[in-house]
Amino acid sequence: MSAAGARDIAAMALRNLSRHKAKTAITAVAVAVSVSLYIFMDGWLLGMNLDSRRNIVSYEIGAAKVQAAAYFEKKDELPMHESFAGWKPLAESLERAGYAVAPRFVFSGTLYSRSGSAPLVIDAVDVGLEGRVLRYPSSLEAGRFPAPGRLELAIGSMAAEKLRVGIPSRPTPEELEELAGAARDAEEEAFVRGLYGPAPEDEAAAALEARKLALKPGASEAELARLWEILSASGRMDVRISTVIDQKAEDGSGRILHVNQLIDASVVGVINSPNPKTNGNVAFMPLDSLQDEAGLMLGGKVTELLVRRSGASDAELPGRDESAAAVREALGPALPPGLEVHGWLDYVDDYIAASRGDQVSTRIMILMLFVLSFIGIANTMLMAILERTKETGMLRALGMTDGQVVAAYMIEAACIGAMGSLAGIAIGCLINVPMVAHGLDYSAMAEQIGGDYGYRITALFRSAWNPPVIVLSGIVATALSAAAALLPSLRALRMPVTESLRFE
Amino acid sequence: MKVVETAGLSKDYSLNGITVSALRGVSLAFESGEFAAVAGPSGSGKSTFLHLVGCLDAPSAGSVSIAGTDVASLSRRELALLRRGSIGFVFQAYNLIPVLSAAENVSLPLTLLGVPAAEARERAGRALEEVGLAELGKRRPKEMSGGQQQRVAIARALVKKPALILADEPTANLDSKTGREILELMLALNRSEGTTFIFSTHDAMVMEYARRLVLLRDGLVETERTR
Ligand SMILES: Nc1ncnc2c1ncn2[C@@H]1O[C@H](COP(=O)(O)OP(=O)(O)O)[C@@H](O)[C@H]1O
Ligand SMILES: [Mg+2]
Numbered sequence: 001m002s003a004a005g006a007r008d009i010a011a012m013a014l015r016n017l018s019r020h021k022a023k024t025a026i027t028a029v030a031v032a033v034s035v036s037l038y039i040f041m042d043g044w045l046l047g048m049n050l051d052s053r054r055n056i057v058s059y060e061i062g063a064a065k066v067q068a069a070a071y072f073e074k075k076d077e078l079p080m081h082e083s084f085a086g087w088k089p090l091a092e093s094l095e096r097a098g099y100a101v102a103p104r105f106v107f108s109g110t111l112y113s114r115s116g117s118a119p120l121v122i123d124a125v126d127v128g129l130e131g132r133v134l135r136y137p138s139s140l141e142a143g144r145f146p147a148p149g150r151l152e153l154a155i156g157s158m159a160a161e162k163l164r165v166g167i168p169s170r171p172t173p174e175e176l177e178e179l180a181g182a183a184r185d186a187e188e189e190a191f192v193r194g195l196y197g198p199a200p201e202d203e204a205a206a207a208l209e210a211r212k213l214a215l216k217p218g219a220s221e222a223e224l225a226r227l228w229e230i231l232s233a234s235g236r237m238d239v240r241i242s243t244v245i246d247q248k249a250e251d252g253s254g255r256i257l258h259v260n261q262l263i264d265a266s267v268v269g270v271i272n273s274p275n276p277k278t279n280g281n282v283a284f285m286p287l288d289s290l291q292d293e294a295g296l297m298l299g300g301k302v303t304e305l306l307v308r309r310s311g312a313s314d315a316e317l318p319g320r321d322e323s324a325a326a327v328r329e330a331l332g333p334a335l336p337p338g339l340e341v342h343g344w345l346d347y348v349d350d351y352i353a354a355s356r357g358d359q360v361s362t363r364i365m366i367l368m369l370f371v372l373s374f375i376g377i378a379n380t381m382l383m384a385i386l387e388r389t390k391e392t393g394m395l396r397a398l399g400m401t402d403g404q405v406v407a408a409y410m411i412e413a414a415c416i417g418a419m420g421s422l423a424g425i426a427i428g429c430l431i432n433v434p435m436v437a438h439g440l441d442y443s444a445m446a447e448q449i450g451g452d453y454g455y456r457i458t459a460l461f462r463s464a465w466n467p468p469v470i471v472l473s474g475i476v477a478t479a480l481s482a483a484a485a486l487l488p489s490l491r492a493l494r495m496p497v498t499e500s501l502r503f504e
Numbered sequence: 505m506k507v508v509e510t511a512g513l514s515k516d517y518s519l520n521g522i523t524v525s526a527l528r529g530v531s532l533a534f535e536s537g538e539f540a541a542v543a544g545p546s547g548s549g550k551s552t553f554l555h556l557v558g559c560l561d562a563p564s565a566g567s568v569s570i571a572g573t574d575v576a577s578l579s580r581r582e583l584a585l586l587r588r589g590s591i592g593f594v595f596q597a598y599n600l601i602p603v604l605s606a607a608e609n610v611s612l613p614l615t616l617l618g619v620p621a622a623e624a625r626e627r628a629g630r631a632l633e634e635v636g637l638a639e640l641g642k643r644r645p646k647e648m649s650g651g652q653q654q655r656v657a658i659a660r661a662l663v664k665k666p667a668l669i670l671a672d673e674p675t676a677n678l679d680s681k682t683g684r685e686i687l688e689l690m691l692a693l694n695r696s697e698g699t700t701f702i703f704s705t706h707d708a709m710v711m712e713y714a715r716r717l718v719l720l721r722d723g724l725v726e727t728e729r730t731r
Contacts, residue, residue, distance in 0.1 A: 396584065501595065
């Protein structure tokens with residue numbers, strides 16, 4: 001048959017669509033809902049994953065880590081005795097190859113403040129080098145980053161709130177009394193009280209319930225610094241770290257010696273970065289302050305070196321030249337036996353598990369939606385084809401081949417699918433525009449789950465555009481719709497033409 | 505030349521385990537240009553005979569040859585192409601495609617044959633003119649009377665100038681005046697185009713028009729006469 005003939009069959013199929021406008025519309029709407037939801041969910045997942053990945057690299061790990069093989073094996077237990085000394089030559093050869101390097105000694109302990117205690121992971125970092133690899137040192141909610149050589153801490157904002165150190169942004173009236181009690185004179189007390197007011201309008205309801213006050217949004221840096229100083233002078237920022245130093249015995253027996261240690265330190269800053277891992281039960285301390293008996297007796301040892309290409313953009317994920325293999329190659333013979341290089345993805349099993357789980361579960365959910373709309377179309381086409389049995393018989397009597405009959409019905413179903421897909425793509429994109437530009441604030445929810453659910457994003461879900469998926473979802477939905485007409489039309493063709501013609 | 509030839513044509517239907525023999529060995533031949541009626545009471549097998557001749561169903565026994573070709577040897581697709589090229593159908597219930605206009609219904613067989621759109625439109629227009637509906641090409645079937653619809657169906661059957669037009673009780677749904685008009689039209693086309701017509705009826709008035717009359721009873725040829 002000629003192209004013109006194919007066009008006429010398609011035109012006829014299109015006109016058949018208008019026979020049951022309501023049914024066609026409902027079916028197309030079902031497809032549109034599936035397609036738009038798919039586009040929305042996919043954009044959301046992609047956005048969460050992109051942001052998480054960027055935040056892992058920029059705020060948590062860098063591109064790769066150099067660690068002792070024995071440490072990496074048990075890294076979840078933070079085995080501090082598997083540390084290594086002599087990291088400086090390694091760092092120098094990496095710097096020469098264009099990498100930025102930050103050393104780190106990770107240990108765990110319990111942090112006691114005046115009002116409570118919490119188990120914490122403490123990263124002892126080189127204050128000068130840390131900022132070249134990671135961005136959190138400049139993500140301070142209050143205070144400053146610890147100074148080199150001092151027993152000072154910057155702690156995650158959630159730990160700060162729990163331990164009641166730092167400057168509370170939403171205190172209860174009782175807490176405000178406590179803050180005011182820190183004042184050394186009446187003028188200071190008035191100053192402290194003056195910085196707090198009723199919670200802002202939009203949070204009024206929630207605030208009323210919790211009877212919370214709020215730090216005035218207009219408070220200046222200088223005012224906050226003064227408040228910090230007043231609170232600090234009252235001892236609010238003084239903390240004690242209780243930890244156990246694990247060291248390998250000098251005799252080479254492999255025995256591990258445990259030494260209990262108490263370190264008095266003060267909190268000088270509160271971290272609140274886009275990566276929730278830096279805001280939870282973590283603290284950062286200057287590495288050089290822990291070298292001797294007053295600290296951890298480190299003697300120059302570190303548990304890891306963080307590596308990132310020098311001057312890498314935060315928006316970019318690590319490239320090939322930042323892979324573990326590339327870093328290993330840059331180190332060459334400088335990498336001593338027993339040390340390994342691992343890429344950043346080797347350290348975020350929790351994120352990968354959460355991301356995989358979501359990929360699977362949401363896709364299954366959406367797949368079920370697709371199946372439902374497929375059933376909808378199949379049903380619509382089944383009814384349409386059944387209703388037109390006699391007509392189909394006539395078309396076959398006129399000499400339409402089986403293939404042409406199937407094609408006509410599949411085109412008809414594909415048109416329903418295409419209308420639904422186009423509408424779905426339009427709706428999906430319309431939803432995506434604000435989701436990409438502004439994202440969705442979920443801070444209330446984040447507060448409840450403590451921010452720790454694998455993804456490295458805080459308080460804002462932001463979608464990302466995924467054009468191939470947007471186009472593909474429409475194509476797939478249209479193709480699925482067409483396929484939905486296959487079985488009913490084949491069924492109609494099983495009847496002899498005479499049977500079809502007799503059908504009423 | 506023999507347009508249609510059947511030999512021992514039989515058709516059994518089984519319905520709920522009971523076998524009904526609709527045709528029980530019908531051997532007939534129709535020459536090109538014939539205007540023949542297959543008559544008989546209801547249930548005598550007229551429709552079954554026309555359907556088998558039109559290759560719309562397969563016989564239980566016996567054979568049908570169209571222009572010398574035994575259709576039993578043809579595939580489904582070849583049968584469709586044979587119907588498309590050589591056979592026009594007119595049914596008691598008109599069976600027009602409701603979403604297509606009269607003109608589009610008439611040009612559909614040409615479209616299927618791959619005739620270019622402009623030519624198909626032109627020929628469909630002429631066919632509608634021949635059945636006296638030149639003005640109604642844009643109407644949809646449901647906007648026309650039964651007689652008008654049957655005229656469109658005839659135009660659709662003849663537009664491709666088939667060797668054979670099979671009409672199954674074409675006037676049964678029409679009043680006798682309209683029925684006569686339809687038969688006059690068929691007869692005129694038979695005369696002017698030489699198209700072979702085989703039509704069925706149980707109406708004595710309609711039988712009058714036939715130059716050859718085959719009378720069926722219980723699936724067998726009872727009598728046959730030619731005028
Ligand atoms: N598809 C069918 N299934 C069962 N019986 C049928 C079928 N078609 C026709 N018959 C039976 O075959 C006989 C002949 O039918 P038909 O050819 O339609 O007769 P006519 O057209 O002369 O009225 C009737 O008894 C009818 O009931
Ligand atoms: Mg009949």
